[in-house]
Amino acid sequence: MFNKLTKSLITAAMVLVVSQAFAVAAQSNDDEDYVNIKTRKLNGPRIGLTFVPDVKYLRRNGDLVNGLKESDIGSIISQFGWHFEWIVTPEGGGPSFVTQLVPFFGGVEYATVIPSVSLVCGIRMPKGFEFGLGPNVLFNFKELKNDGDGTGNPVNTALIMAIGKSIDFSGVSIPLNLAVAMNNGGTRISFVFGYAMGGRRSG
Secondary structure, X not given: OOOHHHHHHHHHHHHHHHHHHHHHHHHOOOOOOOOOEEEEEEEEEXXXXXXXXXXXXXXXXXXXXXXXXXXXXXXXXXXXXXXXEEEEEEOOOOOEEEEEEEEEEEOHHHOOOEEEEEEEEEEEOOOOEEEEEEEEEEOOHHHHOOOOOXXXXXXXXXXXXXXXXXXXEOOEEEEEEEEEEEEOOEEEEEEEEEOEEOOEEEO
């Protein structure tokens, strides 16, 4: 079962999502049968670091950290990946609705490869602040002698929650994000950044 910290984070995220949904609905015009939208696709590289904390209030992380140590892998792991993003924005203004797919290859500095992929759905405010959540899948974790959930399964799943800000420079997006991946086997914290470019089209 998730610990109290995990439940609190999930509750806070759901409150944010629901409050933003009500705010968008309140701004809509009941006389309009449809809303014109703009769609945009972005892609580009992502670079970051993942930290596996070994602290008292994350007791389950002890096994996760020990498993990394047994495989000569530290608690800080590099991440290199590619960013795919689909954005839907109402032409009348307001927040954008964002779907991101981000595959990563981690741990290359330890002479190993830890593949993972995250699918995050969220909201980006007009000034660039963004938040979202979705599933995270970590592959080949069996090679680390500890898959974080005690099952020996080489596929490890988690809930990922992300917040950050995207800075737009003449059509080039520079995302800065902090993400937390959680399951009943442990917690991982990542900071990732990069840039993304793509085309724009109207819906």
